[in-house]
Amino acid sequence: xxxxxxxxxxxxxxxxxxxxxxxxxxxxxxxxxxxxxxxxxxxxxxxxxxxxxxxxxxxxxxxxxxxxxxxxxxxxxxxxxxxxxxxxxxxxxxxxxxxxxxxxxxxxxxxxxxxxxxxxxxxxxxxxxxxxxxxxxxxxx
Numbered sequence: 470x471x472x473x474x475x476x477x478x479x480x481x482x483x484x485x486x487x488x489x490x491x492x493x494x495x496x497x498x499x500x501x502x503x504x505x506x507x508x509x510x511x512x513x514x515x516x517x518x519x520x521x522x523x524x525x526x527x528x529x530x531x532x533x534x535x536x537x538x539x540x541x542x543x544x545x546x547x548x549x550x551x552x553x554x555x556x557x558x559x560x561x562x563x564x565x566x567x568x569x570x571x572x573x574x575x576x577x578x579x580x581x582x583x584x585x586x587x588x589x590x591x592x593x594x595x596x597x598x599x600x601x602x603x604x605x606x607x608x609x610x
Contacts, residue, residue, distance in 0.1 A: 473535050473550060480533045487511075487518055488526055492535070492550070501539050501547035501566045539566065541597055558596050562603030569596075 473492050474484050482488075494510045495502060502510070508523045527548055530536040539547040541559055549566065558567040581587060599607070 476535050477530075477533070482529070482533070485526075486515070487522055488530070490515060490518070491523065491526055491530065495536065495548060495550050498549075500564050501537075501549035503545040503547055503564070505545065506564075507548060539595060541595065544597075556595065558598065558600075560600040560603055561597050562599050562606070565600050565602075567600075 473496075474489070477484055477488060490511055491507060494507060494514075504524055504527055507527065508520050511518055511523055527536065527538075531538045531548070534551050536548050537551040539549065539557065539559065541547065541561070544561060547559075547564060547566065556569050556572060558569060559565070560567075
């Protein structure tokens with residue numbers, strides 16, 4: 470987490486207790502968390518931090534690329550520590566995110582840049598569905 474705090478500082482932002490706590494919670498999580506889940510966990514440790522502060526800081530940390538925001542159709546966005554270029558299988562049931570080691574756009578991105586004269590800022594690729602555990606739970610009900 471020290472490198473993420475350093476990134477924050479390098480961008481000219483203070484390392485506040487709230488930002489430290491957000492990064493700590495996301496670092497320790499076994500899956501990306503929604504803003505609500507992040508707020509619930511923070512409130513257990515530091516009840517005085519407002520939900521507005523948590524949302525504001527999550528958005529700032531995404532903007533300066535310390536966090537990644539996983540946008541899921543028809544579901545709440547999830548946040549995780551930015552670990553560079555990665556893509557996921559995202560479970561719509563429990564929120565698990567399984568990093569996949571390939572980029573389906575690799576190679577094609579360069580072609581698109583040339584073909585359309587486009588300057589790409591970033592891209593993401595997520596496959597949504599249900600993990601094995603959620604499928605078993607659903608079948609058992």
